Amino acid sequence: MDRLIKDFLRGLWDENPVFRLLIGLCPTLAVTTSAVNGVAMGLATSFVLVCSSTIVSLLKKIIPGKVRIPSFIIIIATFVTIVDLSMNALLPDLHRVLGLFIPLIVVNCLVLGRSEAYASKMPVSWSIIDALGMGIGFTWALMLLGAIRELFGTGHVFGYLVLGDWFTPWQIMTLPPGAFITLGLLVGLINMITIYVHKLVRQQHKATN
């Protein structure tokens, strides 16, 4: 049970796909112009991740090793298309913004990576927990990135006015360079925090010894 929780939490921080593993960056950089877009992309990717990990884990004994990659891609593409079609039908406004990037979830190396490295070797329940952790980690990373870019790029967060009329929006934040700058600073910040926490833990360890 302890290991299950540890595996779940791993995706949130220690192996956060965006900030620590730096994978799946194409959608990360492209759609995070606002917090809502970030959350929506994160949730769509999480859904695909959990569903495909489950199926891959269930079929791991049936799928021959030599055709595992095409099999995984078909499974992933199926779920991505389901997300694409249902989002177009049920959330057309959101689909107009994210529509271009939804099909690209198929080639998000986060999804294929978890299928290949984890789900194809582990039991179903473990795979679901791992996918959930990674998905939530991806979602909060995209939400944070989107919120920061939206705040400085438009003065709003989640569509609500945060900075008043005195604030002149920094247009660069909603453009691609803003994505790179924000991501770079956040990765640095997260690394600093991680190093600091590790140091504290070590010191405490020494003290108790």
Added chain:
Amino acid sequence: MRESVRMIVVLTLIAMISAGVLSSVYNFTNEIIQTNLASELESSIFTVLPQAVSVRTIHPGVSTLVEDDRSTLQETEGTVSIPVFEALDQAGMPIGYAFVSEHTGYNGTIKVLVGVETATETITAVKVLEHLETPGLGSRIESASFLHQFVGKSATDPLTLNRDIDNISGATVSAQAVVDAVRNGFPLAIKRYKEER
């Protein structure tokens, strides 16, 4: 040998199941998607022709707003066909029509809806339906100050950037595309409207 047979069987089975699932999802969602698109287009027509009470399709065009169909302005059987809709007032009398036109912009296709008053044959409003232009630069083609310049123009006006339509600084390609879409579509729509009525 046995292994390769197994590979083929498993891959085929996965692909077949996937196709089956997707076709049922498509059947389920397609209807909603088409209704959404139609109602979205209809509400757009009411914004470019505010006096209109009801809308009638004169010509659906080679493509109505189907997402990956980019062929609206292509020739079919010698004539170009674009979607044209007639707007009617309370008494059911035609007051104007609206047409959809498109042109390649900086980042993809820009789709515009143009409202035309029948009595004067002048533009009542232009609305950008779809675009993928740069946020903050090209996206200013959606601004009221740019689109308002088209109001009152007729098909005989030059409809040329920097002559009777002011450019958007930093977004010439996007602005040019909107102007081209309106200018190219306008005579086609007039022709189509007169033919089909």
